[in-house]
Amino acid sequence: MLAVACMFMLSGVHAQPGLTEQAGLTDYQKGVAEGLNTGFYMGELFGMAQYSNAGVEKYNAQLSEYNQWLMGIFSQDRDALERLTLPPLVYANEVGIKGPKPDVYGRIGGYPAPAYYAQIGAGLENQPSEGMGGV
Numbered sequence: 001m002l003a004v005a006c007m008f009m010l011s012g013v014h015a016q017p018g019l020t021e022q023a024g025l026t027d028y029q030k031g032v033a034e035g036l037n038t039g040f041y042m043g044e045l046f047g048m049a050q051y052s053n054a055g056v057e058k059y060n061a062q063l064s065e066y067n068q069w070l071m072g073i074f075s076q077d078r079d080a081l082e083r084l085t086l087p088p089l090v091y092a093n094e095v096g097i098k099g100p101k102p103d104v105y106g107r108i109g110g111y112p113a114p115a116y117y118a119q120i121g122a123g124l125e126n127q128p129s130e131g132m133g134g135v
Helices: 002-015 027-049 053-074 078-084 113-120
Strands: none
Touching: 027 053, 053 078
16 A cells, blocks of 8 residues: 555656645655656666667667766766666667467457467567566
8 A cells, every 4th residue: 555655646746847846845855756757767768678779779868868967976986886877778689479470450360469479479589698688
């Protein structure tokens, strides 16, 4: 129940950018809210980056801003910079599916392709050696 209440409060902060100024939050609370919003946004971009080159470019652009921000704050602390900075992502080849392909109606053997693959399984071509890169 506490997790649901926290997510509700966080979604309200994310949905209304001016809320931190209006709610009379302390500077610390504003910093935490900003950090959570940025973290959720970076997580969303990271998730999308797993599937397209455009997603990787968008993530890497935001990551560059994040790393520059860290450099401005922790420029004197090399240890913290090494722990907190993140390397950019490189988009791997798209993963294809082996086996039967859907017809023009999106069906395989009369079944919707997602249902077919969920029940039978789909072999994957071009499997990345490191899995899905942290997902």
